[in-house]
Amino acid sequence: MEGSAHPVARHPLDTHAPDVVRVLRDDGTLDPTNDPGLRSDEVLTLYRAMVRARLLDERLVRLQRQGRIGFHIGCKGEEASILGSAFAMRQNDWIFPCYREFAAALWRGMPLQRYVDNMFGNTNDPVKGRQMPDHYTWKSGKFGSVSSPIGTQITQAVGFAWAAKIRKEDAAVLVYFGDGATSSNEFHNGMNFAGVFKAPTVFFCRNNGWAISVPTERQTASETFAQKGVAYGVPGVRCDGNDLFAVVKVTRDAVARAARGEGPTIIEALTYRLEGHSTSDDPKAYRPEAGLDSWRRLDPIPRLRRYIERTTGWTDAQDKELETELDAELQAAIAVAEKTAPPALESMFEDVFGELPWHLQEQRDELLRGPRAKGHGH
Amino acid sequence: MPQMNMVQAINDALRHEMRRDSRVVVLGEDVGKVGGVFRVTQGLFDEFGDDRVIDTPLSEGGIIGTAIGMALYGLVPVPEIQFSDFIFPAYDQIVSELAKYRYRSGGEYPAKLVIRTPTGGGIRGGHYHSQSPEAQFIHVAGLKVVCPSNPADAKGLLLASIRDPDPVLFFEPKRIYRAAKGEVPEGDHTVPIGKASVVRKGQHVTIVVWGAMLYEALDAANQAAAQGIDCEIIDLRTLWPLDIETIITSVKKTGRVVVVHEAPKSCGLGGEIVALINEKAFLHLEAPPKRVTGFDTPFPYTLEMEYLPLSHRILPAIIETARY
Numbered sequence: 055m056e057g058s059a060h061p062v063a064r065h066p067l068d069t070h071a072p073d074v075v076r077v078l079r080d081d082g083t084l085d086p087t088n089d090p091g092l093r094s095d096e097v098l099t100l101y102r103a104m105v106r107a108r109l110l111d112e113r114l115v116r117l118q119r120q121g122r123i124g125f126h127i128g129c130k131g132e133e134a135s136i137l138g139s140a141f142a143m144r145q146n147d148w149i150f151p152c153y154r155e156f157a158a159a160l161w162r163g164m165p166l167q168r169y170v171d172n173m174f175g176n177t178n179d180p181v182k183g184r185q186m187p188d189h190y191t192w193k194s195g196k197f198g199s200v201s202s203p204i205g206t207q208i209t210q211a212v213g214f215a216w217a218a219k220i221r222k223e224d225a226a227v228l229v230y231f232g233d234g235a236t237s238s239n240e241f242h243n244g245m246n247f248a249g250v251f252k253a254p255t256v257f258f259c260r261n262n263g264w265a266i267s268v269p270t271e272r273q274t275a276s277e278t279f280a281q282k283g284v285a286y287g288v289p290g291v292r293c294d295g296n297d298l299f300a301v302v303k304v305t306r307d308a309v310a311r312a313a314r315g316e317g318p319t320i321i322e323a324l325t326y327r328l329e330g331h332s333t334s335d336d337p338k339a340y341r342p343e344a345g346l347d348s349w350r351r352l353d354p355i356p357r358l359r360r361y362i363e364r365t366t367g368w369t370d371a372q373d374k375e376l377e378t379e380l381d382a383e384l385q386a387a388i389a390v391a392e393k394t395a396p397p398a399l400e401s402m403f404e405d406v407f408g409e410l411p412w413h414l415q416e417q418r419d420e421l422l423r424g425p426r427a428k429g430h431g432h
Numbered sequence: 433m434p435q436m437n438m439v440q441a442i443n444d445a446l447r448h449e450m451r452r453d454s455r456v457v458v459l460g461e462d463v464g465k466v467g468g469v470f471r472v473t474q475g476l477f478d479e480f481g482d483d484r485v486i487d488t489p490l491s492e493g494g495i496i497g498t499a500i501g502m503a504l505y506g507l508v509p510v511p512e513i514q515f516s517d518f519i520f521p522a523y524d525q526i527v528s529e530l531a532k533y534r535y536r537s538g539g540e541y542p543a544k545l546v547i548r549t550p551t552g553g554g555i556r557g558g559h560y561h562s563q564s565p566e567a568q569f570i571h572v573a574g575l576k577v578v579c580p581s582n583p584a585d586a587k588g589l590l591l592a593s594i595r596d597p598d599p600v601l602f603f604e605p606k607r608i609y610r611a612a613k614g615e616v617p618e619g620d621h622t623v624p625i626g627k628a629s630v631v632r633k634g635q636h637v638t639i640v641v642w643g644a645m646l647y648e649a650l651d652a653a654n655q656a657a658a659q660g661i662d663c664e665i666i667d668l669r670t671l672w673p674l675d676i677e678t679i680i681t682s683v684k685k686t687g688r689v690v691v692v693h694e695a696p697k698s699c700g701l702g703g704e705i706v707a708l709i710n711e712k713a714f715l716h717l718e719a720p721p722k723r724v725t726g727f728d729t730p731f732p733y734t735l736e737m738e739y740l741p742l743s744h745r746i747l748p749a750i751i752e753t754a755r756y
Contacts, residue, residue, distance in 0.1 A: 181538040191537040198504070199537035203528050209494055210529065213501020220457070220483045220507070239521070243494030250489055405535045406574050408542065408597030411626070411673035 069294040069324050069352070073278075077299035082360030090142075090303040094366055100141055100298060101362055104133040104355050105373075106380050107157035111329070113384055114173060114187075118333040122392065123173045125187045129154050131296070131328035134354030135260050136230070137161060138301030139323070143228050143256075143309060150198040150211035150229040153188055154260070158230070162195030170387040176394040182405075183397040205231060205238030208257070212244045215312070216253035226254040226312040228305070234265025236282060237273050245320065249286040254312030256305060257288070257320040260295065262327035267340040280322040288318050295323030296354040326352070399426070433615035438608060441583035441616045442472050442548070445590040446510065448619065450480055453508065456594060459486040460495055460512030469514055470550060470609055496522035496547065500530055503543045508594060513549040516603060517560045523568075530599050531574030546593045546600045551579070552644050552694050553726075553740055554607035558733040564643075564695040564726070569601045570672040570704070576625060577671040579603040581646040583616045585669055588623030596625055603671075605643035612647075628675035630682070634664035637754050638682040640705055641692040642668040645741060649692055652746035661754045671701060679705065680712050687718035688753045692741050697725040719756030724749045 069076060077088050092100075111128035118126050129136055132154065140149060140158035149158055156169060168180050172190045175183035180190050181199075191199040198207065211229035218225040235241055236259060248255045259279050263270055276282055280290030291308075293300040301323060308319035326349040330337040362368040403410060403418040410418070421427075436444065450456045458473055458480075464487035467474030477485040488495050492513055499509040513519045519526070526547070533543035553562035569575050576598050580586040586604070593600040631646065632653055641649040646667050653663035664682050668674060683689050689709060691702035702723040709721055724741040732739050 179538070180540070181536060184538065185536050189536070191540045193537075193540040199533065199541050201529060201532070201536060203524060206497065206525060206529050209497025209525070210501035210504065213498030213503075214505045215501070216498060217502040217505035217507045220502075221505075239493050239524075240497055243489075243491050243497055246489055246491070247494050247498050405539045407576070408534070412676060413673055 065348075069296070071292070073292055074324060075291065075293040075300045075304050076297055077303060078294075078297040078357055078361060082357075082364045084299060084361070088300065088303045090299055090306060092299065092302065096141075097298075097358070097362060098366070100137050101358050102376060103137050103157060103161055104358065105376055106160070107133045107137070108355060109377065109380050110156070110384065113381075115333055117173070117388070123187055124175075125333055126173070127153055127188045127332040128329055129157055131349065131353060132260055132262055132325045133157060134298040134358065135295040135301055135323040135325045138298045139228060139258050139305045139321070142302045142305035143226070146224060147226045147228065147309065148196045148198065148214060150207045150214065150227055151200050152207065152230045152232060152235070153200050153202065154232070155230050156188060156190070159190055159192050159195065159197050162192060162197045164190065164192040164195055164197065166383060167387045167390060168192075170384070170391040171394060174391040174394065175396070176391055177397045178391075178394050179397070182401055205235040205240035207231070208235065208238070208240045208244035209247065212248045212253045212255050215248070215255040216251050219252070219254060224313060226256060226309050228256045228258055230258050230260060232265060233259060233261040233263070233270050233273055233279060234268065235259075236279050245283065245286040245288055245318075248318040249288045252315065252317030254315075255318040256308040256312060257318060258305070259320065259322045260325055261322050262325050264327050264331070264341070266331040266335060267337075278322060280320055283320040288320050290320045290322065292322045292324060295325030296352045296357060298354060298358050325354075328353070433617055435613055436583045436616040437610045437613050438580070438583050438586050438604065439470060439472050439610060441587040442590055442604065443474060443476070444616065445587040446473065446476060447479065449591055449594050450476065450484065455506065455508045456510060457484045457486065457502065457507055458510050458512065459488050459499060461488060461490055461514050463487060463512050468512060470606065472548070472604070473512065492518055492520075492522040493525055496525040496530065496545070499545050500525060500533070500543050503545050504541055508544065510546045510548060510594060513547060515557075515561050516549040516551040516565055517563045519547075519549060519565065526569070526575070527572050531572050535574060542597060544597060544599055546590070546602050548602045548604060550606035550609070551603040552605045552607055553731055553736050554644060556733070556736065559731045562731045562736065564603070564693065566601070566603055566671050567695055567699060567701050570701060574599065576600045576673065577603065578625065578669065579605065579643045579671055580669060581605065581608070581643055581667050582612050583614045584621070585623050585629070587616050588621045589625070589669060591620070592622040592625050595622070600625070603643065607644040608647065623669065626670045626673055626675055628669055628678040629667045630664065630678065631667045632663060632665040634662040634686070636662045636686055636688065637664070637750050638679070638686045638689045639663050639665045639692060639746070639750070640668060640679060640689065641665065642671060643694070645692050645694060648741065648743045649746055651743035652750055655743065655747050656750045656754070659751065661750060663750060674705070676708060676712070679709065683709050683713045684716045687716050688756070689721045690724060690746065690749045690753055691721065692724045692746055694726050694740055696728045697723055698728050700725055719753045722749045722753050
């Protein structure tokens, strides 16, 4: 470890600690104690979504390296945490994202084309090219709006859930954040308010070991992130975040608790960020490659693959077929997105306010009279 | 029409709108049982209950963050920040989240709050109970900023703010909470956002002012009148987007302008107003526009009446501008 800034954070064996909910055994069988009882078609649909997220991550990084998109922030290694938790939410529940959960947005019905449009910031981008790639929104899927500041979505999720409670409507809110966000003001505020007002919130901490280059032991001296709930009167639970079944189980339990009016839960999903923070980050500068192998062995996709192979006889040929199909779908979406025009110049001024005030009218007119009046890139 | 002070008028507006619209909720520190440290929300807790008039934990960031979530759900939260000096723990939520929500979500999630907060000096509150941070919100794309100077406007602007589609920072000049009294229309009464009020007609010098300093400007204008200088006073009422038309019409008439505000001089709203006048009425100017403002120092305690742009500082500026 000499010369390296930090050791590899956490040991994968942490997921074997007695308090960590774990269902999927290494041999692909399930521990019946906490088995959420997923149907095989549900598992296959989730497997497909996880494989699609992985494929998107790989292809989008390549697009960024080719200079065709500006940025990507992926979820490689965290697919089970993200899809298991999104799956466990009921239709009337809402999801408040961090920025690493595109797989949950797609799960909630955001069309792949819209997501890829967001990567290109074109005129069909749900956010009209106003934010970096991976800062999307999908209200019709009860999925919130992504921003970059850390933790800000946490208090908002609590307020949203609290409003549902005030209005006596049955809706819980799942809010995603990373281990780094537990150091933010908003984590404290959100946990505190949710505890006091029993807001039906599911705090989902993707503990992926790293906040860019800073490992978990630099975020907290607490033994776990789940135990932070104790101080707020919010029950905490840890699960193996690379175990789809465990994630579904603990999230369902938290939603049920919220729906019974018993208030929030904090879930700490033990997972691992297998890549850099984003395409702008090179983890080799702070994280020794050697330590990754043990986490790669816990990769949630091969683990789930062993289960479906055992239960459904899933074959390598079926994996190939799936990949070919998903890749074709993605390539088609990229081809369309790349050819779609950038947003119109005047769209820069829309949605700042409900109506365009005089000073923005003046500034818009000045831009439209200028040398780029025909639009960006002309 | 009943006579009210500012506190009563704002209370009346909140009560009126909460009766009319069950989505309106009030939350903040001490706003519930005790009715706020300035008693602005007095009696609302008894009438509407603790689901709609909510005493929160002591955290401005938590108040605004959760209020944004409530707004996204479809409620119309009117959070109170006890003093505008304490708004900064919520600045990230206001600047990066509230102000940007509609835009950054492509119009999917307009987030609408009215943040009420007592502002300004002259109450022996020292640095942390006296500042006027309006410019720090005006500079942020996506926020409207309002500051009434009298009870009727306070009620009318607050009702208009609550019904406006955009987030509004509603600054309440605490020095005149009880000192400013006047007739307030009963029942529904709105004053349009974005419209200034010409409170004194005049020919020689335009004074642009808002909030508690309006009364200082009126006092100075009365003294100037004794010296034959006829001031026109514009009470801005909405600080952003400001009523440029009223300002420019007046300046084109008088050719002379003094802008007065409590906030520090540099990069204050006065600077923006002067710049706009230069852009839009330069050839009508007969004298350099003047600013009479707080100083670029922290807000002092013992010397607060020397810091504030009171009439004794406004009058010389009027005379200098008129005689330039």
